[in-house]
Structure formats: C-alpha cells, structure tokens
Amino acid sequence: MIKYPNKKTSFQKEVSYANRGMKFEEMINETNRYYLAHDIAMIHKKPIPVQIVKVDYPSRQGAVIKEAYYKIPSTTDYNGLFKGHHIDFEAKETNHKTSFPIKNIHPHQIDHLVNIEKHGGIAFVLIHFRVHDEIYLLEASKLKQYEDRSFKGRKSIHIDELRQDGYLIKESIAPRVDYLKIVKQLLEKQFAK
C-alpha cells in the first residue's frame, strides 16, 4: 500500500492536476463511449486504484468503504482494442502556454508505454493545452526521447516540438477527441514499411 504524496507541496500539485484533468478526462470518456456505441473500438478508462482497509455494512442496501488509500497506478489510465490492435495511452492536461512538463507523467508510466510498443501495441500520450485548446498525440517512443533529454537538459516538451513530432487532434462534436483517426494513420504508416 502506497500513501502518496509525501510532501504537502507535491500533494497540492496532484490535487490541482487532478482538477485540471477532469474536463479533458470527460472529453476522452465521451469519445470512448462514442467509439463503443458505434462499434468502432472498445477503449475504457481503468478505475482509480485504491487500497481498501475498512468496509462497513450499515444496512442490506450495501457495503460502505470507510477507510481506503490511493495507490500509485502501475499502468496508464486507458487501454483497449481497435481493429485487433491493442491501444494504451495516458491523457494529460496543462495550463502552461508553451511547454508540457515531463514530470506530469510518472516515469514508470513512460516505461510501461515504451514496453507496450515493444510488445506490438499502439502506445501514446494525449496532451491537452488548455490555453490554446490544442490536443496533441505523441507516440511513446518519442515521449521517451524527451524523457531521456530531461535527465540532462530541458525538463519539458515545447509546444513547437509537439507541433513537429506529435499529431494535432482537432476537437469536433462527435467523436469529441477523435484520436483513433491519428492511430489509423500511424497503422497505415506501419504497414507501408
């Protein structure tokens, strides 16, 4: 069981990211419901991992969890299936105007995404710049390059780098964030090789 975070400052940061992430998360969930309803893909958000310590049964209506703790996720938030391909990704949001801090993604999540690619899956991160209302898809292998750079240099990805290395997803009515349109292009590239 992992109680996190350890420091007040980092904790406040987590809460603030979680709130900021809410709206983008809902956009992605809505998109996934569209994909499922239209039989396009089966992609789900994983539940938030919690360690349950104490459960009460106050009535026959059901169990109430009275003590539980957040655990650090061992994988990413989203995975699923699209035309026989395994899809795995993390969705992040930032209020920054010009860059996305690498530390917004857990290092083990980056490792997980890279590993998914190695095992033949499609792995990426979706980054939403709130200020510009721009969403970019960045493949795991490229995300990894930016993480490697962050160990000795720049700690973030500049939005111009995302415009160069990532793929812009235009928000639309339905599906709201059509990231599978980009995934289709990536698959076509793969098969063209």
Added chain:
Amino acid sequence: MIKYPNKKTSFQKEVSYANRGMKFEEMINETNRYYLAHDIAMIHKKPIPVQIVKVDYPSRQGAVIKEAYYKIPSTTDYNGLFKGHHIDFEAKETNHKTSFPIKNIHPHQIDHLVNIEKHGGIAFVLIHFRVHDEIYLLEASKLKQYEDRSFKGRKSIHIDELRQDGYLIKESIAPRVDYLKIVKQLLEKQFAK
C-alpha cells in the same frame, strides 16, 4: 453510482465468492508477474471500481478515503497484450464439484468478452474447480453458447462439457497458471485457418 447488492442473500453470496476467489486471483496475479518479468506478456488486473464520495486530509502523509462505494465493473478483471494480440478475460472459482453456474459471471461481462472477440481480441474465462484443483480456459464464443442455453435450460456448465469444449491448464511452479500456452494454441489454430 451503483450500490450493490440489493438483497442480503445475494450480498452474502458475493462475499463468499470474493473470499473463495482470493486464492485463484493471487495465482493469476503471480502468473502475470512472471509473464511481465520474463518479458512474455503485459497483462494486468484492473483495480476494483469504487465511487469515492468523501476524502479526508488528516496529515501531510496523504489522503484518506472516508466514504466510497463499490461499483459494478463495466468490463472484465484482466486485460493486456501478448505478442501484439489483445487479451481479455475473467477468472472465476467454484466449490461445486460437477458444474459451474453461469450466473457467477455478469451477463454484461459475457457481452463484453464476445465483443472483444468480434473486435479481433482473444477473450475467454478461466474457471477453477477447487475440489478437483482443475483450471479450464473457455473461449468467449463458447461461453456465450452456454449462456444462451441457460435462458431456457440448464443454468450451469457441466465439468464434462468444460473437459470437452474448454482447455485444461495444468498448474505448475512458474508460471503458476500458464494460460498463455493455451492462447498460443488458439492463435496457431486461427492462423492455420
């Protein structure tokens, strides 16, 4: 938010299944850790879905969830990636000697598994007969046939039917429950067609 179950009797049943399921679940988790450590596959158990209502912050050590409720899972417990193939399954245990009751699997989970097959994934259920210490893998399409039968006839799968239609998995030291050995055979069959 779904509070379940609604009746005391069905609740007691759930608890008892959950306890019985513990050991088998741990066997599967151990198997998945083996697959991951040996770079064979990336298969994870999804967290238990809970609806979090109230969170306290008693100290800088971290957040404590003080009120939460179990939600009915919308998908299955396990999914992941094996040699580029999407894997999705549910693991169930029974103390019955000669049959596995269909109602031990939620109907929407059966629908989910059938849908996974349709979208090009590998979907199945693992059934552990505690009394015989026998584990069977049954493909989603066959599970569906037994569910269809249960609407007008027999409500369970007889162990002899599983011996006929399913695949016996022999328990071993490492990996403990090598279900991917069967999945490999299924994939070879698919490609032989």
